[in-house]
Amino acid sequence: MSDLALHGGRPVRPALLPYGRQALTDDDVQAVLGVLRSDWLTTGPQVEAFERALARAVDAPHVVAVTSGTAALHAAMFAAGIGQDDEVIVPAITFAASANAVVYQGGRPVFADVRADTLNVDPADVAAKMSPRTRAIVAVDFAGQPADLDALGAMARERGALLVEDAAHALGAESRGRRVGALADLTTFSFHPVKHVTTGEGGAVATADAALAARLRRFRNHGLETSPAERHARGDAYSPMVDLGYNYRLSDVQCALGASQLARLEPILKRRAEIAHRYQAELAHLPGLTLPAVAPDVRHAWHLFTALLDLPRLTADRRTILAALRAENIGATVHYVPVYWHPYYEARGYRRGACPRAEWAFERLLTLPLFPAMSEGDVEDVVRAVQKVLGHYAR
Ligand SMILES: *Cc1c(COP(=O)(O)O)cnc(C)c1O
Numbered sequence: 001m002s003d004l005a006l007h008g009g010r011p012v013r014p015a016l017l018p019y020g021r022q023a024l025t026d027d028d029v030q031a032v033l034g035v036l037r038s039d040w041l042t043t044g045p046q047v048e049a050f051e052r053a054l055a056r057a058v059d060a061p062h063v064v065a066v067t068s069g070t071a072a073l074h075a076a077m078f079a080a081g082i083g084q085d086d087e088v089i090v091p092a093i094t095f096a097a098s099a100n101a102v103v104y105q106g107g108r109p110v111f112a113d114v115r116a117d118t119l120n121v122d123p124a125d126v127a128a129k130m131s132p133r134t135r136a137i138v139a140v141d142f143a144g145q146p147a148d149l150d151a152l153g154a155m156a157r158e159r160g161a162l163l164v165e166d167a168a169h170a171l172g173a174e175s176r177g178r179r180v181g182a183l184a185d186l187t188t189f190s191f192h193p194v195k196h197v198t199t200g201e202g203g204a205v206a207t208a209d210a211a212l213a214a215r216l217r218r219f220r221n222h223g224l225e226t227s228p229a230e231r232h233a234r235g236d237a238y239s240p241m242v243d244l245g246y247n248y249r250l251s252d253v254q255c256a257l258g259a260s261q262l263a264r265l266e267p268i269l270k271r272r273a274e275i276a277h278r279y280q281a282e283l284a285h286l287p288g289l290t291l292p293a294v295a296p297d298v299r300h301a302w303h304l305f306t307a308l309l310d311l312p313r314l315t316a317d318r319r320t321i322l323a324a325l326r327a328e329n330i331g332a333t334v335h336y337v338p339v340y341w342h343p344y345y346e347a348r349g350y351r352r353g354a355c356p357r358a359e360w361a362f363e364r365l366l367t368l369p370l371f372p373a374m375s376e377g378d379v380e381d382v383v384r385a386v387q388k389v390l391g392h393y394a395r
Pocket of ligand 1: 070
């Protein structure tokens with residue numbers, strides 16, 4: 001007889017614990033209310049203040065705020081000059097947006113395999129996938145751990161390509177004491193509610209290159225040469241449109257929320273690391289589970305806590321184990337299906353088998369709940385549920 005909730009037993013907790021969620025304070029609410037009562041709702045002083053605060057936080061001279069992490073990737077691809085038939089290397093294990101941004105510009109994503117230990121992109125496979133058409137490499141800091149940016153940056157420079165870092169998971173992360181934001185030609189962030197800091201929806205691109213920053217600013221504002229603030233200051237309505245841009249402007253309302261949240265980045269990173277370290281201590285030796293490696297020279301931002309199932313030691317597959325955890329009211333999930341397995345990419349000729357380690361990992365990957373507002377009791381529930389479910393399916 002099984003006492004798994006999946007089989008009708010009593011769940012570890014009465015209500016679902018999601019894998020991630022935002023934490024808003026009264027200060028955040030007050031900051032937004034203040035803007036709602038002010039003269040500016042969009043593209044005003046709050047956007048500039050948020051961009052300045054973010055630039056300090058990620059140690060980058062220029063930050064351009066946009067409407068989402070996806071818009072940030074699109075803007076980065078535009079700034080990098082990606083166009084028709086250009087190839088861009090993208091890790092196989094990431095959110096689809098990392099690759100879609102290449103397609104928006106008419107380019108072709110070429111998927112590179114991941115390392116089995118960290119699930120970050122494997123520089124050796126990136127090297128193998130590069131061609132004379134490669135114009136950029138996208139590095140994704142999977143789960144919040146910086147990718148091998150030194151190696152990837154050197155490979156990009158050698159070919160005259162740019163390194164674009166999708167740091168949606170990695171706000172506040174560091175590699176060899178240097179902040180994510182100061183390590184790639186263009187670094188993108190997301191402020192979706194599950195990420196470290198939220199603006200509801202939002203994103204940003206960081207760069208040290210003033211010319212790239214100018215392209216990013218035009219791109220988010222229809223390709224117009226001057227910003228709304230510049231036109232307002234000059235009292236001049238005309239601005240020449242020099243690029244085909246979009247309206248990707250983040251509003252003052254959203255930036256006020258972002259700046260208020262960003263002020264708490266350090267405690268947020270600290271609490272995420274505490275929870276991750278507790279999972280590591282309690283789950284590292286559990287039969288049936290392998291935890292990803294963390295390099296000694298990084299500060300991990302712990303957006304996600306992922307684990308790999310050791311399938312030969314278990315009598316169930318990942319799908320069943322995920323269902324069993326969810327029945328225990330633990331909102332475990334999966335990040336990510338290999339991007340080229342999505343029907344859109346399959347329909348465009350991408351074939352399974354291209355990145356064997358990514359596909360191997362996908363069959364085994366689990367993401368456990370991790371967000372700063374989790375209580376010690378919540379963490380305990382996750383540990384007990386994982387022990388209960390893996391214990392049940394132990395071979
Ligand atoms: C969240 C995320 C994005 C997209 O960000 P949005 O703000 O949701 O558009 C892109 N890449 C990765 C790796 C992400 O986790």
